[in-house]
Amino acid sequence: MTKNQNGYVALIAVLVAGAVGLAVAFTLLTGGTDSQRATLATQQSIQARNLAKSCVEEALQQIRNNSSYTGTGSLTLGQGSCTYTVTNTGGNNRTINSSGIVQNTVRKIDAYVTITTLSISITSWQEVS
Numbered sequence: 001m002t003k004n005q006n007g008y009v010a011l012i013a014v015l016v017a018g019a020v021g022l023a024v025a026f027t028l029l030t031g032g033t034d035s036q037r038a039t040l041a042t043q044q045s046i047q048a049r050n051l052a053k054s055c056v057e058e059a060l061q062q063i064r065n066n067s068s069y070t071g072t073g074s075l076t077l078g079q080g081s082c083t084y085t086v087t088n089t090g091g092n093n094r095t096i097n098s099s100g101i102v103q104n105t106v107r108k109i110d111a112y113v114t115i116t117t118l119s120i121s122i123t124s125w126q127e128v129s
Contacts, residue, residue: 041105047080048107049127051100055082056111059096060120062086067115070094079103092116 055075062069063086074083080102087095092115100107108128114121 044102044105045107047078048100048102048105049109051075051077051080051082051102052098052107052109052127053100055084055098055100056096056109056125059084059086059098059111060113060122063094063113063115063120067092 054077055073058073058075062071062073068088070086070088072083072085074081080100082098082100084096084098087097089095089112094113094115096109096111096113098109098111100109110124110126110128111122112124114123
């Protein structure tokens with residue numbers, strides 16, 4: 001091999017090593033970005049669920065204040081908001097429909113309560129898809 005050919009081999013080896021290094025770096029950056037997006041989506045989902053719970057609690061407080069309460073309300077907390085609707089489903093039974101919203105993430109909760117003279121009993125609490 002001549003001296004010039006050794007230089008070309010070294011140059012090609014450096015280019016190949018650089019391309020491999022660039023590919024590895026790109027893969028790591030892309031994976032990190034995807035992981036960050038998934039973490040953000042999980043955080044927003046948890047925040048939206050907690051907001052929906054907060055609105056159910058607010059609706060329960062409205063019912064405690066006035067046992068014949070029916071209506072709607074909303075709260076804005078942190079980076080999101082929630083709404084609730086209380087409907088009379090007959091006698092001393094109420095349904096609370098609540099939605100928590102953070103960015104584009106929505107979580108919903110339906111709670112069913114029974115009111116007595118001494119207490120308010122939650123007969124069912126479920127997340128709705």
